[in-house]
Structures are given as C-alpha cells and as structure tokens.
Amino acid sequence: MSAPDGLPPLREVIAAHGLRARKSMGQNFLLDLNLTAKIARMAGDLTGCDVLEVGPGPGGLTRGLLAEGARRVLAVEKDARCLPALAEVAAAWPGRLEVLNADALDIDPLAHLLPPVRVVANLPYNIGTELLVRWLTPPVWPPFWESLTLMFQKEVAQRIVARPGSKAYGRLAVLAQWRCEARLVMELPPEAFTPPPKVRSAVVHLRALPAPLFAAPPEVLSRLVALAFNQRRKMLRSALRGLGPDIEERIAAAGLRPTDRAEQVPIEGFCALAREVARG
Ligand code: SAM
Helix, strand or coil, X not given: XXXXXXXXXXXXXXXXXXXXXXXHHCCCEECCHHHHHHHHHHCCCCECCEEEEECCCCCHXXXXXXXXXXXXXXXXXXXXXXXXXXXXXXXXXXXXXXXXXXCCCCCCHHXXXXXXXXXXXXXXXXXXXXHXXXXXCCCCCCCCCCEEEEEEEHHHHHHHHXXXXXXXXXXXXXXXXXXXXXXXXXXXXXXXXXXXXXXXXXXEEEEECCCCCCCCXXXXXXXXXXXXXXCCCCEHHHHCHHHCCCHHHHHHHCCCCCCCXXXXXXXXXXXXXXXXXXXX
8 A cells, every 4th residue: 555645665665775774773664654653743743843853764754754744854864775765755745855864973953954943763772872962962052952752772761751769860861851841752662663673662752941940050960960870879979079079068058968879869959969069
C-alpha cells in the first residue's frame, strides 16, 4: 500500500538505495510510517515551525514531520548514501525539505532555520548525549529551540527525567529540568527498529521554559553538578572540595547539609549552592 505522500514504503526505499544499516553510524532505522507519524505528533503542533532533524537516514521520521505540517525541515545526515532517498522526499514536498550532508556536531543550525524552531530526531546513540548537552547549555536562554523531541536508549531517557533520590538522577536530569519541562512520552521495544538494537528505546519531550526554574549562574552550576555527580557516592563536602577551602560553609549557607550526597540534592539546592559559590 502506498503512503499518503505517494512515496514508496521504507523497506522498498532501503532496498532500492542499498541502505544496509551501519553500526558505526548508529543506524537503527524506523520503518513503520505509522510510528514515525506518531513520534512527529509528540513534538506538538508543527505548523508554522521550522524543524531540525538530526540523522534522517532513509527519511521515515522526516516524512512524518512533513506530513504533520512542519513549515520547513532541515535534515542533517552524515551518511551520503542516504542522500538519494532524501532527495525523493524533498521532491514530494517542494521547498520544504533541506538536506545537509554534514556531521551534526559541526553545523550551525541557526544559519538555516527561522524561529520558531523545534528539534525532532531519532538520534544516533553515539552522539545523542553530546548533542543534548549542547542544546541544553546554549550561551543565552531561551535557546534557539522551543522543544526537543528525541529518541534515546531508554536508560538515557530515564536519566533525563529522573527525580532526586533515584539512581538515575544526575547531571543530565539537573541540566534538563532546570530550564525545561521534561517528559518521557513513549517507549519502544528493540523490534521497532531495523536492525533491532540490544536495548529498549524511549522518546523524551523537553519544552524550554521561558526562564530557569531557579536563578543560578549557568557555568558555575554546570561545573558544580559535574563535580558533585562525578563522585556521586561521596558526601558533598568531599566531592566538592576542589571548589575551595570554605566549601563546607558555603554548602551550609545554601541550606544543604555537607554530609548530603549529590543524588539527594534537588535542583533548587544545586542552584542555591551555585549562587553561593559564584559570590567569590
Ligand atoms: N531518522 C532515521 C530513522 O528514524 O529511521 C534514522 C535514525 S538512526 C538511529 C541515526 C541516523 O543518524 C543515521 O541515519 C545516521 O547515518 C545518522 N548519523 C550518525 N552520526 C551522525 C552525525 N554525526 N551527524 C548527522 N547524522 C548522523
């Protein structure tokens, strides 16, 4: 049966263009167009939005984003073998899909996109966390994007939405939830992908808040949280010793106990401590 965009089913696209998945490129393709449409819908109303997609591969999610009404899609794909398949998608949606054959870590998306921007991607596992951290730590807030709708390994998704006191709570949770509303919106079994990965996957939706939940200097907070969770089993007073001889007093001044462990400290506590540390 042909798809609503008149393009062939993804299995045919893959066979026609010889797109055998490469592990080195983190390639686990979604071939069910109902599923890619569902993920595109998780991103909210795309009409009137430019969308950045990293790693379109054979274009399943790209087709979902265009069918859901994205004004324009910028799809950044490192593997040149995917370009002919993506050119067919671009031809079916004239003027609405721009494909960049590039490494997503090297490009400046703002040179290609107009606000409002949403980011939607089934990320290659090897650069997923790095891209997320970059998107969460821009030089100014609010960032260039309104929302991020991203597929990760489930374990990474759980770290993004984790609450204080849980094993998964760490740097990613603090960075994500300090300035975003973060939700795990969908779980997928390995069989949803071709080839199936070893682990389950999940989609996380992050909506940028207009301002951080609690005031804090971003760079100090980032450094503090990285240090605190680097030695998550240690008490704050020893994990943060590198921040100065009076760190114990500063921890107390922030309303925390020097004997607390990082995983017990809520985001508000880290922000209070970052303010104390920044006082010089
Ligand atoms: N979006 C497709 C889908 O859902 O079926 C493919 C997702 S697959 C998990 C990840 C995609 O990212 C692959 O197409 C891969 O070639 C591409 N990719 C890997 N590393 C990349 C990078 N550094 N920059 C851009 N794309 C990359």
